[in-house]
Amino acid sequence: MAEVVVALRAVDASAPEPGFLQIARQLRHEIRSGAYPPGSKLPSETELTRAFGVARMTVRGGIAELRSEGLIVSEQGKGVFVRPRPPVRRLASDRFARRHRDAGQAAFLAEASQVGATPAVDQVQVTSGRPPDSVAGLLGGVTDVVVRSRRYLLDGQPVETAVSYIPKAIAAGTKIADDDTGPGGIYARLEELGHRLDHFVEEVAARMPTQEERFRLQLPAGVPVVTVLRTAYDVHDVPVEVCDTVKSSQSYILEYRVDAT
Amino acid sequence: MAEVVVALRAVDASAPEPGFLQIARQLRHEIRSGAYPPGSKLPSETELTRAFGVARMTVRGGIAELRSEGLIVSEQGKGVFVRPRPPVRRLASDRFARRHRDAGQAAFLAEASQVGATPAVDQVQVTSGRPPDSVAGLLGGVTDVVVRSRRYLLDGQPVETAVSYIPKAIAAGTKIADDDTGPGGIYARLEELGHRLDHFVEEVAARMPTQEERFRLQLPAGVPVVTVLRTAYDVHDVPVEVCDTVKSSQSYILEYRVDAT
DNA sequence: GAGTGGTCTAGACCACCCC
DNA sequence: GGGTGGTCTAGACCACTCT
Numbered sequence: 243m244a245e246v247v248v249a250l251r252a253v254d255a256s257a258p259e260p261g262f263l264q265i266a267r268q269l270r271h272e273i274r275s276g277a278y279p280p281g282s283k284l285p286s287e288t289e290l291t292r293a294f295g296v297a298r299m300t301v302r303g304g305i306a307e308l309r310s311e312g313l314i315v316s317e318q319g320k321g322v323f324v325r326p327r328p329p330v331r332r333l334a335s336d337r338f339a340r341r342h343r344d345a346g347q348a349a350f351l352a353e354a355s356q357v358g359a360t361p362a363v364d365q366v367q368v369t370s371g372r373p374p375d376s377v378a379g380l381l382g383g384v385t386d387v388v389v390r391s392r393r394y395l396l397d398g399q400p401v402e403t404a405v406s407y408i409p410k411a412i413a414a415g416t417k418i419a420d421d422d423t424g425p426g427g428i429y430a431r432l433e434e435l436g437h438r439l440d441h442f443v444e445e446v447a448a449r450m451p452t453q454e455e456r457f458r459l460q461l462p463a464g465v466p467v468v469t470v471l472r473t474a475y476d477v478h479d480v481p482v483e484v485c486d487t488v489k490s491s492q493s494y495i496l497e498y499r500v501d502a503t
Numbered sequence: 504m505a506e507v508v509v510a511l512r513a514v515d516a517s518a519p520e521p522g523f524l525q526i527a528r529q530l531r532h533e534i535r536s537g538a539y540p541p542g543s544k545l546p547s548e549t550e551l552t553r554a555f556g557v558a559r560m561t562v563r564g565g566i567a568e569l570r571s572e573g574l575i576v577s578e579q580g581k582g583v584f585v586r587p588r589p590p591v592r593r594l595a596s597d598r599f600a601r602r603h604r605d606a607g608q609a610a611f612l613a614e615a616s617q618v619g620a621t622p623a624v625d626q627v628q629v630t631s632g633r634p635p636d637s638v639a640g641l642l643g644g645v646t647d648v649v650v651r652s653r654r655y656l657l658d659g660q661p662v663e664t665a666v667s668y669i670p671k672a673i674a675a676g677t678k679i680a681d682d683d684t685g686p687g688g689i690y691a692r693l694e695e696l697g698h699r700l701d702h703f704v705e706e707v708a709a710r711m712p713t714q715e716e717r718f719r720l721q722l723p724a725g726v727p728v729v730t731v732l733r734t735a736y737d738v739h740d741v742p743v744e745v746c747d748t749v750k751s752s753q754s755y756i757l758e759y760r761v762d763a764t
Numbered sequence: 765g766a767g768t769g770g771t772c773t774a775g776a777c778c779a780c781c782c783c
Numbered sequence: 784g785g786g787t788g789g790t791c792t793a794g795a796c797c798a799c800t801c802t
Contacts, residue, residue, distance in 0.1 A: 260771060270714075286787065297773045302788090310571045310724065312711040318788050319780035335704075340764055429763075439763035443596075446759065448709035448729045448752040450573045453531075463571065466727035466752070468709045474763075491709040491727070498707065498759040502690075502700035502735075503601055521790060547768060558792045563769090579769050580799035 252295040261296055265304030273313055273324055281326040284314065312464030325462065328492050331357060331401070335499040338429065338442055348427030350394050350402075365393040365403075365458075366421055370414075373407045377484045380473045381409060388413040390428070393458060400459050401493040406485045412437065428483060429474065437476040445471040446496060451488070459490050466491045509538045513556040522557055526565030534574055534585055542587040545575065573725030586723065589753050592618065592662070596760040599690070599703060609688030611655050611663075626654040626664075626719075627682055631675075634668045638745045641734045642670060649674040651689070654719060661720050662754040667746045673698065689744060690735065698737040706732040707757060712749070720751050727752045 250268055253261040272278055285293065290301045305322060308314045316322045331353060342352045354361035369389045372378075378385050390406040406428060413419050418431050429439060451459065451467045459467070468491050474483040511529055514522040533539055546554065551562045566583060569575045577583045592614060603613045615622035630650045633639075639646055651667040667689060674680050679692050690700060712720065712728045720728070729752050735744040 255772095262771075267714075288786085297775090299774090300772060303771080305788095306567070310711070311713075316788060317781090319782080319786080321787065332706075335759075335761055338761055338763055441763050442761045444759045444761060445593075446707055446729075446757040447755065448727045450571070450725055450727065452572075453528075464711055466709050466711065468707075494708065496707040498596075498705045498761070500596055500599055500703045500705060500759070502599055502702050516791095523790080549767085558794090560793090561791060564790080566769095577769065578800090580767080580801080582768065 250290075250293040252293070253300070261294070261300050262303030262307065265290070265294055265296075265301060266307035269304060269308060270311075270313060273308075278324045280324050282324050283320075284322040284324070286321060310464050312462075315462045328399070329357070329359070329396075330495055331396070331493055332495045332497055334497050338439075340439075343426040343430045343433070348423075348425075348429075354396060359396045360398075362395040362398070363392050364395065365391070367391040368419060368421055370410060370419075373484070376471075377407050377486070380471075380484045381407065381481050384409045384411075386410040388419050390418070390423075396493070399493075400490075402487055402489045403455070403458055404485055404487040406483055408432075408483045412482060432474070432476075432482055437480075437482045439482075440475050440477045440479070442475070443473045444498075448491060455488055459488070461490055461492075468494055468496070470496070509533050511551075511554040513554070514561070522555070522561050523564030523568065526551070526555055526557075526562060527568035530565060530569060531572075531574060534569075539585045541585050543585050544581075545583040545585070547582060571725050573723075576723045589660070590618070590620070590657075591756055592657070592754055593756045593758055595758050599700075601694075601700075604687040604691045604694065609684075609686075609690075615657060620657045621659075623656040623659070624653050625656065626652070628652040629680060629682060631671060631680075634745070637732075638668050638747070641732075641745045642668065642742050645670045645672075647671040649680050651679070651684075657754070660754075661751075663748055663750045664716070664719055665746055665748040667744055669693075669744045673743055693735070693737075693743055698741075698743045700743075701736050701738045701740070703736070704734045705759075709752060716749055720749070722751055722753075729755055729757070731757070 253264050255261065257264065269284065278284060287298055287301050291298050294301060305314065305316065309316060313325060314322055315325050333353065337349050337353060342349065351361050370387065371389060372385050373381065373387045381387070387407040387409055392404055393400055394402040394404065408418055408428070412435065416431060416435060417424050418428055423431055433439060447469050448466050449469065451461055455467060468489045470487045470489065472485045472487070473481050476482050514525050516522065518525065530545065539545060548559055548562050552559050555562060566575065566577065570577060574586060575583055576586050594614065598610050598614060603610065612622050631648065632650060633646050634642065634648045642648070647670065648668040649671055653665055654661055655663040655665065669679055669689070673696065677692060677696060678685050679689055684692055694700060708730050709727050710730065712722055716728060729750045731748045731750065733746045733748070734742050737743050
């Protein structure tokens with residue numbers, strides 16, 4: 243492997259900008275300019291300490307800054323690396339089209355097969371109880387629901403968690419309350435039960451993950467999550483399901499079509 | 504002001520969990536449980552040093568952790584505060600409906616007036632040149648564009664930046680290339696020019712902001728941005744504009760309607 | 765002036781990885 | 784074993800805010 247040689251200027255202690263930010267700025271610039279491409283290793287803290295002429299804790303301050311920006315990841319015993327960009331899934335606005343359900347594919351599986359990745363679902367939990375108030379509101383005040391929780395993986399990497407809430411009046415005693423919902427997923431079952439789907443409303447937002455989400459999605463520091471709260475309506479405009487998903491922002495671009503009329 | 508009294512356990516140096524994470528976990532729990540409501544002040548670093556029985560730098564490690572999670576904000580000379588939740592704008596999926604343009608309101612103004620906030624636009628820059636490759640691709644290979652850059656504010660707080668790219672063949676010599684596009688904004692002008700709009704495609708993603716974005720949107724640490732790349736198509740399916748927006752994730756929930764058919 | 769957070773030092777010991 | 788990052792200490796000085 244060729245050595246990466248980069249000119250780093252010593253920190254100017256008399257400058258108004260703090261030293262650790264000067265360090266972050268210089269390293270950020272080198273990363274952006276391509277001197278350190280994704281996946282490559284930065285100089286060790288010891289080397290940076292020498293190059294910048296500061297104490298190790300100051301170097302670590304600069305590194306912490308870039309880590310919180312999501313630019314780099316640290317690996318104990320190995321080094322600090324420019325964060326490689328994982329493959330991105332593009333969620334098309336037709337991903338809930340009926341033709342996918344009719345083909346026996348739940349939305350997640352349909353998308354995965356399009357990009358040639360191996361999809362998987364684990365941590366499936368089915369319970370029943372009372373939904374959060376916000377969900378109950380979307381369901382028109384229903385407080386008795388079946389709760390389906392699961393995690394989605396692509397090529398073994400967790401990318402998304404999802405919790406579905408379906409009114410018990412609809413789901414009780416059906417495959418929706420089973421661990422395996424069968425081909426086409428929840429939405430195919432709902433249609434079989436006579437709840438012909440008309441449209442979905444998705445509420446999209448972003449935030450930093452909780453500790454638990456960071457663990458479940460195996461997120462490095464500095465990576466936000468995208469949350470999508472989806473409500474499914476049948477042709478009578480009755481909400482039949484709310485699905486609360488948390489996605490790694492590294493793995494997703496959401497695509498929507500909006501009419502101009 | 505009543506004193507907030509909270510029981511904090513000293514750090515256990517023999518535990519496998521590092522001290523600064525024990526500190527972060529305890530404080531996070533107190534914040535979540537409501538002991539420290541949004542806007543309230545945490546104990547000073549000196550007090551925390553005493554309560555946890557560790558050096559100040561260890562306390563600061565715990566505080567840095569919560570700051571990177573977006574839970575708290577530090578203010579020099581004043582203290583560390585639980586981050587207050589700013590008002591959220593809900594962007595409805597009909598925000599580009601023609602009736603808003605016909606009423607002489609650009610999308611941003613229409614939304615603001617709905618929530619009773621005072622909208623403003625500043626940092627308007629109009630230039631021309633070559634768009635980024637990704638934008639050129641969306642515009643069908645057009646490389647000669649008018650570039651409109653601006654920043655949106657609500658009640659004086661910046662919430663969003665936007666850069667529009669319009670093919671020069673369409674925009675040159677029109678009000679679209681003026682600083683003030685007039686009532687109804689770019690889209691109203693495009694329709695007057697005969698480019699009747701049919702639909703938009705939006706690509707939504709999230710990431711941590713760059714330094715410059717943090718400054719322009721006045722974002723505290725630990726707050727991601729939501730990016731929306733919108734392409735406007737006319738009734739002949741010709742792309743007539745691409746708009747690249749960067750929004751504070753604190754300020755937005757995006758709402759989309761997706762058909763099930 | 766007293767109290768707050770912001771920055772920085774010069775060490776130390778540890779856990780982990782690779783040779 | 785040698786190099787890496789992870790954690791921690793006990794001080795120091797500074798900039799800022801409030802009274």
